[in-house]
Amino acid sequence: MTRILSKRRLSEEVYRVEVEAPLVARERRAGQFVIVQADDDFAERIPLTIADADPERGAITLVFQTVGASTHALAAKEVGDPITLLGPLGNPTHIERFGKAVCVGGGIGLAPLHPIVKALKEAGNEVVVIAGARTAELLIMQEELKSIADELIVATDDGSAGRKALVTEPLKEICASDRPPDIVVAIGPPIMMKFCAEATRPFGVKTLVSLNTIMIDGTGMCGGCRVSVGGETKFVCVDGPEFDGHLVDWDGMMSRLRSYRKQEEEAHHRCHLDLAAALASETSAAERLAKGAL
Amino acid sequence: MSGASKEGLERQAREALGRIAAIRSEGRELSPRDRLALPVQDMPCQVPQARAANMLEVAEGYSEAQAKVEAERCLDCKNAPCVSGCPVRVDIPGFIKKIREGDYVGATRAIKRTNLLPSICGRVCPQESQCQANCTVGKSLKSIDAAVQIGRLERWVADNERACGACDLPDVGNSSGKRVAVVGSGPAGLTTAIDLRREGHEVVVYEAFQKTGGVMVYGIPEFRLPKSLVAIESNLLAEMGVLYQLNFLVGRTRKLRSLLAEDGFDAVFIGAGAGLPKFMEMPGENLVGVFSANEYLTRSNLMKAYDRDRAATPIYPSRRVAVLGGGNVAMDSARMALRLGAEEVRVLYRRTREEMPARSEEVGHAMEEGIIFDFLTSPTRVIGDKDGRAEALEILSYALGEPDASGRRSPVAIKGSERVVPFDTVIVAIGNESNPLLSRTTPDLKVDKRGHILVDGAQKTSIDRVYAGGDIVLGAATVILAMGEGRRAAAAINELLG
Numbered sequence: 001m002t003r004i005l006s007k008r009r010l011s012e013e014v015y016r017v018e019v020e021a022p023l024v025a026r027e028r029r030a031g032q033f034v035i036v037q038a039d040d041d042f043a044e045r046i047p048l049t050i051a052d053a054d055p056e057r058g059a060i061t062l063v064f065q066t067v068g069a070s071t072h073a074l075a076a077k078e079v080g081d082p083i084t085l086l087g088p089l090g091n092p093t094h095i096e097r098f099g100k101a102v103c104v105g106g107g108i109g110l111a112p113l114h115p116i117v118k119a120l121k122e123a124g125n126e127v128v129v130i131a132g133a134r135t136a137e138l139l140i141m142q143e144e145l146k147s148i149a150d151e152l153i154v155a156t157d158d159g160s161a162g163r164k165a166l167v168t169e170p171l172k173e174i175c176a177s178d179r180p181p182d183i184v185v186a187i188g189p190p191i192m193m194k195f196c197a198e199a200t201r202p203f204g205v206k207t208l209v210s211l212n213t214i215m216i217d218g219t220g221m222c223g224g225c226r227v228s229v230g231g232e233t234k235f236v237c238v239d240g241p242e243f244d245g246h247l248v249d250w251d252g253m254m255s256r257l258r259s260y261r262k263q264e265e266e267a268h269h270r271c272h273l274d275l276a277a278a279l280a281s282e283t284s285a286a287e288r289l290a291k292g293a294l
Numbered sequence: 295m296s297g298a299s300k301e302g303l304e305r306q307a308r309e310a311l312g313r314i315a316a317i318r319s320e321g322r323e324l325s326p327r328d329r330l331a332l333p334v335q336d337m338p339c340q341v342p343q344a345r346a347a348n349m350l351e352v353a354e355g356y357s358e359a360q361a362k363v364e365a366e367r368c369l370d371c372k373n374a375p376c377v378s379g380c381p382v383r384v385d386i387p388g389f390i391k392k393i394r395e396g397d398y399v400g401a402t403r404a405i406k407r408t409n410l411l412p413s414i415c416g417r418v419c420p421q422e423s424q425c426q427a428n429c430t431v432g433k434s435l436k437s438i439d440a441a442v443q444i445g446r447l448e449r450w451v452a453d454n455e456r457a458c459g460a461c462d463l464p465d466v467g468n469s470s471g472k473r474v475a476v477v478g479s480g481p482a483g484l485t486t487a488i489d490l491r492r493e494g495h496e497v498v499v500y501e502a503f504q505k506t507g508g509v510m511v512y513g514i515p516e517f518r519l520p521k522s523l524v525a526i527e528s529n530l531l532a533e534m535g536v537l538y539q540l541n542f543l544v545g546r547t548r549k550l551r552s553l554l555a556e557d558g559f560d561a562v563f564i565g566a567g568a569g570l571p572k573f574m575e576m577p578g579e580n581l582v583g584v585f586s587a588n589e590y591l592t593r594s595n596l597m598k599a600y601d602r603d604r605a606a607t608p609i610y611p612s613r614r615v616a617v618l619g620g621g622n623v624a625m626d627s628a629r630m631a632l633r634l635g636a637e638e639v640r641v642l643y644r645r646t647r648e649e650m651p652a653r654s655e656e657v658g659h660a661m662e663e664g665i666i667f668d669f670l671t672s673p674t675r676v677i678g679d680k681d682g683r684a685e686a687l688e689i690l691s692y693a694l695g696e697p698d699a700s701g702r703r704s705p706v707a708i709k710g711s712e713r714v715v716p717f718d719t720v721i722v723a724i725g726n727e728s729n730p731l732l733s734r735t736t737p738d739l740k741v742d743k744r745g746h747i748l749v750d751g752a753q754k755t756s757i758d759r760v761y762a763g764g765d766i767v768l769g770a771a772t773v774i775l776a777m778g779e780g781r782r783a784a785a786a787i788n789e790l791l792g
Contacts, residue, residue, distance in 0.1 A: 023547050040504040042598060044606040070606045084504050086541040216597065216607075217512075219502050219543055220729045222589035223571040228580055235570065238731060252580050255682030259582045263608040 022058030034087030049112030106188025197245030381778030416449025467494030480508020482565030482764030489784030569729025578676030
């Protein structure tokens, strides 16, 4: 059992928490993830990639988006509250001096991208970061990334920050330039990673992606995270989470991610109703107080 | 499985007790012939219709009268062939004699000298192929089913002790100043931990999950082994001073080497358990709706997905379920799917009932509950709909050919027998490969070509002071075999540290 050390709401559905986990903070490497649970009895096990670690303070940083009942339960935790955490899991990113690295992060994927950017830079690479989101409000980790990367290119769907473009546009441009990347790392929604892989394929640039599939144990036991890579079935938890994006069966992976969509939508809806009810009762309490004060 | 009611079984037991009392009132002891004439005590069970719709334990356990009668059936053989069939060498005639004498505390103590987890073993050990297979009574009556029901008696002794609220703790020796790390809190790990703690060593058990018990909590369903029992039996260890470190994956949270080199442990026992689930390697196996038995059972057991109001982990809404395989895990998956509301559950097995590795009692229970068995069939591919969800299996029929090297008659596909049968859920229960995590993160830990850790006769691995046992060594085995290995490893470690 571990505790939440700090918590920040980055946007309507995105939270950044710091969690006390001294061993994980010491052992983890870029690209690894943890599994968290809001409680031991009925909560779901959620895989989250580590966004940052501070071995001195024994803390790791996690960024997550509220999607279903379990991420809502996690978001409801306050500083000092206990949570269950297992990690670090998965294989670390293979880091070496590639030369020029382009790291593409979409939305919440910018969080797990951060330690990889850091490690690539420390290994002596020139690192270009392409940060994408639907809108300016959803761009996260901008300060951290700006301070490390040699260049930070921002792209939003609505043009509210940086270029009005999909991340694949600047990616293609760099690939077509006279100094194409030696390696591309893309982390974000599956559809973004799929199209990043499609964008680099004609240029033959090796493209690593980090998959966040459905998982139970995260240690190789359940096989729920399996995905077809180059025609072979791989387990994301023990064989991944990073794979060659050109070999991943994206459509298969995305349909597996949708396995419980109906249940998730119901839970999400329920949570919003609960929230609305809570807000309504708070409002009426405030109104009553105001009336009393009058 | 006689189908007799609980009341009927109780009446029969009381009549038998009356006959026993009558013999003793004549001033003589029961002769072997008298004992052989006593009726085998059947296990009272929830009626199939009711239990197929609930998670409660199927087998309800003996009454005291039944336990007494069953205990009188034991011939107390001098050479105790039953004991040699037990991987942990429980003093079987000894504890049965104590039941006979009405000394139930004595019975518990006799068992716990070698087995601290009797309510678990009494429920899930395959006694029919171990202790009871060697029983003289069964042999004399020429039926394995007529053997003294040792497992049921063991369970009764343990349940009775718990009901009385008097739990004896084994003695813990004076502190030895030595520390041992145990990796995994399944049957192998717990058994090892107990035997090490008895000698006064400090023992830390590392468990990756949020609960102790390993396969006994994530794999074996509630209706066969209530999780509260596993919790009580693993709490006994905590009372003995064993320390649990949950949510800790040795190999990742900490390297195996670091435990010895930096964390001050004098020895390590690896009981990490079964690993990666095997799949059929047929087309369509990654479609939505296809699960490994590990995933299906972990969702339902550890994550309590059956408790729909409270559990956050979803379970797939299944109507027509195909379970592939013929072992105990296949039976557990099929019966779980039924309890979770599936309309039809079919077990597809390539051979016939005779060759099924599952315990015959479990197969019987599954059949009573309405699970349908399609013997001599196996799928060739999963067919999906436009959204990537499984909607059917293509199935092939088989015939049994000549016996193979293992003596089993191997199934041969019948050409042209392909047919498509609708299923929305497919559960693959054909065993596990070994988990590569510890061997990948511990380069000098030697494994065989299937990834199982190599050990010597004393369970020692290729690394000094590191021992291993259970499924990570054996492949898929049973709770009791894992316990046997744990016991042997603990003896070797105790000697090493002695």
